[in-house]
Amino acid sequence: MPLDTRTGTASDPDHDELRRLEAGLDSLQAVPEPPRGAFRRTLDGVVPPILLLITLVAAWQAYIVIAKPRPDLIPGPFDVFGALVSAWSSERLQLAVLTSLERGGLGFLIAVAIGTPIGLLLAECRPVRRALGPLLSGLQVLPSVAWVPAAIIWFGLTDATVYFVVLMGAVPSIANGLVSGVDQIPPQLRRVGTVLGASRVQMATLVVLPAALPGYFSGLKQGWAFAWRSLMAAEIIAMGGTMGFGLGSMLQQSRELADLSGVLATILVILFVGILVELVVFAPIERRLLRRRGLMAAGLR
Template identity: 95%
Template sequence: MPVESRTDTAPGHDPDHDELRRLEAGLDSLQAVPETPRGAFRRTLDGLLPPVLLLIILVAAWQAYIVVAKPRPDLIPGPFDVFEALASAWSSDRLQIAVLTSIERGGLGFLIAVAIGTPIGLLLAECRPVRRALGPLLSGLQVLPSVAWVPAAIIWFGLTDATVYFVVLMGAVPSIANGLVSGVDQIPPQLRRVGTVLGASRFEMATLVVLPAALPGYFSGLKQGWAFAWRSLMAAEIIAMGGTMGFGLGSMLQQSRELADLSGVLATILVILFVGILVELVVFAPVERRLLRRRGLMAAGLR
């Protein structure tokens, strides 16, 4: 067996070490996961094309039905009637006012819900007795349709914006708090142990380990919270009208119903749907994609 004795151990000139470095570098490149990034244009196209195509097909089928079956226009309006209703609402400024009012209420209500739901969620996640006491109630509130609060809210607050905000909060807060709780619950225990052995204090553990680790779960709670806020808002606006309350999309829907204007009703529904989709696409989807991709949690089909 050849015995090599080496005396040159000057830093940077250790052949054993260089050898090991080369070996490791070789193994690293063998084990590296090859990435095939796609351009931004291609990604947008892949995301946009299928839903737009489907929309065109649906509208075409709708129009074809109108042309072939010729139903009563006051019972089943065609796409052009609905478009006309939209245009007239736009030209009378009702559409703009309704959309802005609703988005403002929904957005503001959602932000307040985040401000309330987040500390509740943190408290629930980190404090066992609070969780035992409040957990079931909060899960129950999440299931309870928040429309059920509208009558009580009208009695308490009258026909004011406070009624709308109350209903929105009752819809959104439980979802946000529960989202944060499940986000914290899903943190691998190993990450907390690492925090402990790295010497993190209680505060450092919460801000540097627990919160960032719980972010994906928290974010899906936020998304659900927004959905509940938007739904509750529409319900509240349909039921409670007049007084000092502004004119929102729900009010517009109700007004069209009172005028037996089915085209107007369908047009408003489409606008409500469109706002929901827009918020998802513009606000939530990019943040979520970024969040998940950075952690390598993205499903292959969504990349």
Template identity: 80%
Template sequence: MLPDPSTTSAAATSTGATTPAPASSPHDEFRRLESGLDALQTVPPTERGPFRRALDGVLPPVLLLVALVCAWQFYTVVAEPRPDLYPGPLNVAAAIGERWADGRLQQAVATSIARGGAGFLIAVAIGTPLGLLLAEWRLLRRALGPLLSGLQVLPSVAWVPAAIIWFGLTDATVYFVVLMGAVPSIANGLVSGIDHVPPQLRRVGTVLGASRSQLATLVILPAALPGYLSGLKQGWAFSWRSLMAAEIIAMGGSIGFGLGSMLQQSRELADLPAVLATILIILAVGILVELVAFAPVERRLLRRRGLNPGAHR
């Protein structure tokens, strides 16, 4: 005699038997682990609107800049130095206005930002996998690590003469110099971040059945993001410096007109107000990229990891 389905169902319910849940993949386990760790370490932030956050990030450097310009103008009024050797803020502002009126300033800024951004993205695409290989492959790190650190110390301007001989007066010369300055910084920053990853995370990933590649991309790389971000910031700084050095030295040919070229032209004309104006613009672009691109990402990352509680009070 066949058992009654209702009786069987009631018996299964009374004994607490349940249908087994489908097995989750290692990828889902890693995601849940990362979310749990982030939730455990997160410091509850004080709610602030977007305008307040932007104001807190932009207002302090703007106020400092205004104070420095006022002190500069005060010196020129009181000391009355030679305007050709010690131009005041008004002279520099007039030089910026002249170059804006003839369109050279817009062209130079657009060319340099496009080159710097493209070179930085290429450096990230090269430096990230290189850093992962160095961190996970000890033999490669012992062989290539000292060379990479030496390249990071080597001034990027030293590559300009060789790049001109290899590539001529083309944009390839500029991009080569940018890559040689940025790639070592990005790779070493990632290696440093991975070195500070707690070993418990590696063990957890291994217990969950992660392969070597999954362990590197799903466990180690997310855990190393603070150090990696520091490497990216340093890589951008080296990219921008290398770009300016290449544009100052490599002029002519098919190389476009950038901020470095404008700085060199102003020097050849002994136009100190224009030189100072170009220097200030180069500085302003670097600060703007830091405030707009890197600072918000860094604050959000540190807030998720609970590493910067004082910034949210």
């Protein structure tokens, strides 16, 4: 690191603090990792959920056999599976999944593009944070389904209604997650950036944002969860017009037909898609991020 000629040796304490910080991170990253193949890691991640699923389905079927409840009130697992097969055969299931994934993915990306600069602004500008911070926290607590009636009045029964509700659900979580990550940044990093002459923009983009990645990523995960929940709420309530056929619409149609097997089948699909996105998209990125930061225990790798 070059010596700051304007301050002579005055920046040496900053250099020492940075070296100590880097040494601490290196020691964390040096935790020995037991040799585990990709197949073993896959088994460790897949087998426990499958065993739990088998246990739950077996208990469900045992209750159906022993208690013999009314099928229209408590259908058995084979009835629900039959509803899934029927929806797949008619291609309604594929259409609903693709429509909801397209809406959820696009809405989430737009929420990231909006929530990230808002979060940086709140984290770096205290007057803005004092003014907008409570409002953003309130929006995060507000159930996004409350926006559906207003969105229908403003945008009608169109996809714009769905995207608006998704944004109102996801943006506050993403912004607040970034603010939380920035608050956890060690002050030494900011001091080093100041010593090296970083401008406010450089400080935010080259120092603050990379250092806040763990908290920011947690906000992204929560933002996706809120986006998916908001999407389902909007699709259930807003039907007709130029609205496409999503999983929420499929769930509502089954409810109108008093088809509890179809309702439970759709709920399981919604749950499966949410878990799949978590395992395929977010979990690998999170493991890689935490491993690079030395924040993941060896046994969890």
